Amino acid sequence: GAVVSQHPSRVICKSGTSVKIECRSLDFQATTMFWYRQFPKQSLMLMATSNEGSKATYEQGVEKDKFLINHASLTLSTLTVTSAHPEDSSFYICSANRGRTYNEQFFGPGTRLTVL
Amino acid sequence: SQKIEQNSEALNIQEGKTATLTCNYTNYSPAYLQWYRQDPGRGPVFLLLIRENEKEKRKERLKVTFDTTLKQSLFHITASQPADSATYLCALDIGQAGTALIFGKGTTLSVSS
Numbered sequence: 001g002a003v004v005s006q007h008p009s010r011v012i013c014k015s016g017t018s019v020k021i022e023c024r025s026l027d028f029q030a031t032t033m034f035w036y037r038q039f040p041k042q043s044l045m046l047m048a049t050s051n052e053g054s055k056a057t058y059e060q061g062v063e064k065d066k067f068l069i070n071h072a073s074l075t076l077s078t079l080t081v082t083s084a085h086p087e088d089s090s091f092y093i094c095s096a097n098r099g100r101t102y103n104e105q106f107f108g109p110g111t112r113l114t115v116l
Numbered sequence: 117s118q119k120i121e122q123n124s125e126a127l128n129i130q131e132g133k134t135a136t137l138t139c140n141y142t143n144y145s146p147a148y149l150q151w152y153r154q155d156p157g158r159g160p161v162f163l164l165l166i167r168e169n170e171k172e173k174r175k176e177r178l179k180v181t182f183d184t185t186l187k188q189s190l191f192h193i194t195a196s197q198p199a200d201s202a203t204y205l206c207a208l209d210i211g212q213a214g215t216a217l218i219f220g221k222g223t224t225l226s227v228s229s
Contacts, residue, residue, distance in 0.1 A: 004159075006159075031214065032214040034216050036219075041125070041221075042221060043205070043219045043220060043221040043222065044160070044205070044219045046216045046218075049214075049215075049216055051214070091157070093159045093160075095159075095217075097214055103148065103209045103210075103211060103212065103214075103215060103217070104162075105162075105217060106162070107152075107159035107160045107161070107162075108159050109158055109159045110157065110158060110159045112157065
């Protein structure tokens, strides 16, 4: 149990286009999902916290107009990178909070975004 | 703000030995400390969690300790195997459902046969 999927796993796009990444909790409901970005040999950096039915909370330095987050249901959150540029190339990972006995978080397999 | 450091970027050991990874944090003690394994190009996978009032936790060949005086957690893999080669991340958890974890940079462990 407690599986989180991400789609797509890899995406290559041209500069200036928008890319949507989906994060789904497959067998549990997640009121909160998180989006992280990870550069090579670096830690996971939290971008935003996404709560079902409300606006996402963005971390300092993350442009909310560039990284659009929608948490439409208890099992789905999407991250749209708008007008992508090469510096947005990174590994994007989501996690979903089940939150039973402790702050249980389950991570998706990640999405590798390459912007040409 | 809370900071978390994993002292070694890389650790190389021989098969069969015990690997010991270190995680230090500043400021307040978290309610929990979580350890994850991350393979290249994959998301983190949960391994173990230790509460602030626990000194030690074990799971098969894994052992985690938590010293709130030293503000440190140690992660041990005994009888290490090449399949244990991966990046290991520690994460601070303040213990409130719906709050994000704060991750260290990770230590990349290589176990040679």
